[in-house]
Amino acid sequence: MVKIVTDSCSDITPQLAEKLGITVVPLYVQFGEQIYRDNVDLTAEEFYHKLAQSKDIPTTSTVTPEIFSQLFSKLAEETKEILTITISHHYSGTYEAALHGKVTVDKDCRIEVIDSQLAIGGQMLLVISATHMAQSGANLDEIAKWVRNAIPRVHVRMTFDTLEYLRKGGRIGKAQAFLGSLLKVNPVLSIKDGDTFPVARPRNRTQANNFLVNFVKGFSHIEALAIEDATTSDELEVLAERIKDTVPPECLYHSKVSPVVGTHVGPHVLAVSILEARH
Amino acid sequence: MKKLANGQTLKEMFKAGTTWLEKSAPDINAINVFPVPDGDTGTNMLLTMRSATEEASHNADNNASSVAKAMAHGALMGARGNSGVILSQFWRGLAKGLAHNTHFNGSDFATALAEAAQAAYQSIINPVEGTILTVLNDSAKAAEEAAKSDPDNLTLVLEAAVEAARCSVAQTPDLLPVLKAAGVVDAGGQGLYVLLNGALHFLKGKADKIQYWKPSIVVSKSALTLKTIPTSVEMEMPYGYCTNFVLEGQNLDLKKFRKEMAKKGQSLVVTGNGSLVRIHIHSFEPGEILNYATRLGKLHEIKVDNMDDQYNEFLKMQREKLPATDMAVVTIASGEGFFNIFKSLGNVIIVPGGQTMNPSVNQLFQAVESAPSDNVILLPNNKNIILSASQVVSLTQKNLKIIPTRTIPQGITALLAFNYDLNLEENVRIMKRAIGMVRTLEITKAVRKTQLNGLKIKKGKPIAILDDEDLVASGDKVLDVISQALEKAGADMAETITIYYGAEVKADEAENIAEEIRNKYKSEVEVIHGGQPHYKHIMSLE
Numbered sequence: 139m140v141k142i143v144t145d146s147c148s149d150i151t152p153q154l155a156e157k158l159g160i161t162v163v164p165l166y167v168q169f170g171e172q173i174y175r176d177n178v179d180l181t182a183e184e185f186y187h188k189l190a191q192s193k194d195i196p197t198t199s200t201v202t203p204e205i206f207s208q209l210f211s212k213l214a215e216e217t218k219e220i221l222t223i224t225i226s227h228h229y230s231g232t233y234e235a236a237l238h239g240k241v242t243v244d245k246d247c248r249i250e251v252i253d254s255q256l257a258i259g260g261q262m263l264l265v266i267s268a269t270h271m272a273q274s275g276a277n278l279d280e281i282a283k284w285v286r287n288a289i290p291r292v293h294v295r296m297t298f299d300t301l302e303y304l305r306k307g308g309r310i311g312k313a314q315a316f317l318g319s320l321l322k323v324n325p326v327l328s329i330k331d332g333d334t335f336p337v338a339r340p341r342n343r344t345q346a347n348n349f350l351v352n353f354v355k356g357f358s359h360i361e362a363l364a365i366e367d368a369t370t371s372d373e374l375e376v377l378a379e380r381i382k383d384t385v386p387p388e389c390l391y392h393s394k395v396s397p398v399v400g401t402h403v404g405p406h407v408l409a410v411s412i413l414e415a416r417h
Numbered sequence: 418m419k420k421l422a423n424g425q426t427l428k429e430m431f432k433a434g435t436t437w438l439e440k441s442a443p444d445i446n447a448i449n450v451f452p453v454p455d456g457d458t459g460t461n462m463l464l465t466m467r468s469a470t471e472e473a474s475h476n477a478d479n480n481a482s483s484v485a486k487a488m489a490h491g492a493l494m495g496a497r498g499n500s501g502v503i504l505s506q507f508w509r510g511l512a513k514g515l516a517h518n519t520h521f522n523g524s525d526f527a528t529a530l531a532e533a534a535q536a537a538y539q540s541i542i543n544p545v546e547g548t549i550l551t552v553l554n555d556s557a558k559a560a561e562e563a564a565k566s567d568p569d570n571l572t573l574v575l576e577a578a579v580e581a582a583r584c585s586v587a588q589t590p591d592l593l594p595v596l597k598a599a600g601v602v603d604a605g606g607q608g609l610y611v612l613l614n615g616a617l618h619f620l621k622g623k624a625d626k627i628q629y630w631k632p633s634i635v636v637s638k639s640a641l642t643l644k645t646i647p648t649s650v651e652m653e654m655p656y657g658y659c660t661n662f663v664l665e666g667q668n669l670d671l672k673k674f675r676k677e678m679a680k681k682g683q684s685l686v687v688t689g690n691g692s693l694v695r696i697h698i699h700s701f702e703p704g705e706i707l708n709y710a711t712r713l714g715k716l717h718e719i720k721v722d723n724m725d726d727q728y729n730e731f732l733k734m735q736r737e738k739l740p741a742t743d744m745a746v747v748t749i750a751s752g753e754g755f756f757n758i759f760k761s762l763g764n765v766i767i768v769p770g771g772q773t774m775n776p777s778v779n780q781l782f783q784a785v786e787s788a789p790s791d792n793v794i795l796l797p798n799n800k801n802i803i804l805s806a807s808q809v810v811s812l813t814q815k816n817l818k819i820i821p822t823r824t825i826p827q828g829i830t831a832l833l834a835f836n837y838d839l840n841l842e843e844n845v846r847i848m849k850r851a852i853g854m855v856r857t858l859e860i861t862k863a864v865r866k867t868q869l870n871g872l873k874i875k876k877g878k879p880i881a882i883l884d885d886e887d888l889v890a891s892g893d894k895v896l897d898v899i900s901q902a903l904e905k906a907g908a909d910m911a912e913t914i915t916i917y918y919g920a921e922v923k924a925d926e927a928e929n930i931a932e933e934i935r936n937k938y939k940s941e942v943e944v945i946h947g948g949q950p951h952y953k954h955i956m957s958l959e
Contacts, residue, residue, distance in 0.1 A: 315764075315837075318761050320761040321758060321945065337838050338836045338837070341913050342913045342941060345912075
């Protein structure tokens with residue numbers, strides 16, 4: 139069976155990873171001298187608590203090729219085919235690290251690395267679908283082909299209280315058009331072609347949440363849907379309730395923005411990711 | 418008694434009419450349904466007429482039809498505000514009526530007036546009686562009657578038209594209830610009456626005397642202060658060639674040299690001394706400048722750049738800076754704070770203007786033309802600019818969409834609603850819908866005593882206007898007026914209330930108001946410098 143690997147920026151919860159047998163490679167978040175493995179040594183809850191309390195501004199670092207090399211070698215003992223789906227190379231060096239890690243593996247195992255050109259829930263939905271395909275017996279080529287074709291059908295929309303975290307972390311991309319507003323806005327951004335794009339500027343959180351709901355409801359057929367928050371789970375519950383008719387419950391995934399991603403988006407993000415059905 | 422007039426007569430008639438209008442402009446400005454300090458009908462009509470007479474003065478021949486055509490063109494390009502646009506349509510009709518006349522008599526003029534009335538009516542989607550339209554119609558009918566008795570007598574015909582206009586203006590309050598309630602006549606109708614009356618003064622040979630006369634309507638003590646419209650940096654269009662060189666000579670007369678160069682171009686900078694001078698100048702003919710300079714000495718470091726190329730490069734760069742959307746937004750705003758707010762919201766071209774200074778059709782047209790895209794969205798942000806804005810649609814080759822925003826908060830809301838994922842048509846739909854989701858309160862001082870909507874209004878006291886159409890509160894204290902107005906505007910439903918404080922208001926004053934509102938409502942309250950004239954506060958409820 140094809141083994142599916144991804145990184146912690148996919149926001150796949152440890153529970154879901156275990157249930158579906160997905161290997162999640164953690165990136166690193168650092169507070170002062172202390173380094174934590176994303177979602178392993180530090181849960182999302184702990185991280186946002188620390189973020190609010192600590193004077194230190196966290197930083198993040200990517201996975202080394204060596205870690206991928208070791209992981210692939212270990213997995214090669216139990217499988218002949220590995221598919222790795224990483225966060226967009228615009229956001230992190232994980233994709234390159236996986237590619238470099240792959241060439242040093244000296245085992246009878248085919249390893250494919252795909253840049254999802256996404257992150258968070260969007261990346262998550264690709265990984266989950268790929269895992270389902272692997273479980274139903276698809277081979278590496280079939281799954282890889284499916285993933286590459288599915289990328290344009292994934293739509294991510296995120297709302298923010300502030301773009302400061304994205305700006306400081308250098309992940310603002312084309313959404314820098316939204317920087318510098320003298321009016322307080324709650325921007326909505328998307329991830330497209332692997333980078334951050336501006337979408338709209340609701341004036342307050344209510345309007346921003348309405349934007350997300352209307353965005354989801356605008357699709358005629360959703361294959362899978364991921365929704366996530368950082369520190370506002372009550373808001374996420376309301377959102378879930380409002381969109382529950384758009385997708386069967388087993389295709390709706392709840393998650394939390396991981397510490398590494400949270401470092402770059404801040405504690406008040408709300409995001410929806412949609413895998414649109416093929417027309 | 419003039420029997421057959423030519424284009425020269427037409428020019429002179431309306432030159433006198435414009436002069437007469439200038440005298441009366443402050444009084445016409447004072448006519449305003451709301452007692453707010455933004456009456457500008459007189460100024461708008463005057464500036465429109467100035468543009469018309471200016472264009473006519475460049476007209477080489479004295480053919481009546483070509484002079485009328487030139488005036489129509491000038492009026493359209495210079496049209497400001499609703500009254501200006503209607504006046505420009507008056508000229509379009511008049512030009513159509515005189516299209517085949519090298520000369521004209523009373524009867525021809527009456528026919529042209531009828532055409533003018535028709536054109537003015539057609540330009541308005543929902544014509545309202547008791548306005549300039551009625552006055553124009555009445556005077557055209559009277560002119561037609563008079564022409565029957567003495568077709569050749571232009572003076573007689575115009576006299577009838579003027580008299581009818583005067584009676585018609587007096588009757589406007591009977592036709593339009595809002596005028597009656599406010600105890601005023603229609604300002605646009607008044608302006609037309611004054612204009613025609615001035616023309617009549619010329620025909621009667623009194624043009625040179627009118628400068629000594631008092632205006633024929635209510636006497637105003639205030640002097641005419643024309644609001645100048647500052648040209649915005651954003652609208653400055655580079656042109657021609659940017660020419661730079663160093664001139665080396667002996668005993669160069671810098672003063673004389675600077676004076677000569679100033680005649681040849683713009684943005685002139687001359688630095689140096691009698692033997693070495695550095696020159697920077699923008700000109701359409703750099704050759705002429707270099708020719709002149711070579712006669713004075715040796716030239717070095719000659720650099721001539723085509724600024725159109727530079728400008729196109731700049732536009733290209735601007736376009737590349739934008740995310741994947743090929744649309745530009747032109748907006749009208751007044752107040753430094755609002756300029757900054759709009760600038761902070763992205764690549765927006767700002768035309769300065771608004772209350773009491775409506776930009777001309779030509780200014781709006783230039784702004785649209787300078788936009789770095791063929792798809793342009795225009796936000797007038799004032800009910801008196803919407804009509805001028807819609808004139809630009811037929812002037813430009815670009816795909817121009819007007820979002821009929823009546824207040825600056827509506828403009829800001831429309832701009833924020835812009836969705837980068839959608840195309841022009843979808844965005845127009847979304848922006849139009851967004852206008853309905855914001856309410857605007859404008860807080861100002863009553864400029865006169867009046868009674869409106871059951872409210873007794875004292876001169877000089879604060880009043881509040883909701884969505885630029887309803888006077889909803891008045892009182893002695895700003896805070897009380899705001900409090901009443903917020904209630905009427907449904908502040909309990911608003912999630913975000915923004916206070917844009919005006920040029921004459923201090924930040925802490927606005928902050929105090931915000932605190933009061935926070936105590937009373939659960940809304941988020943934002944305080945920001947608008948810097949607008951006349952209005953102490955402009956507030957938005959979202």
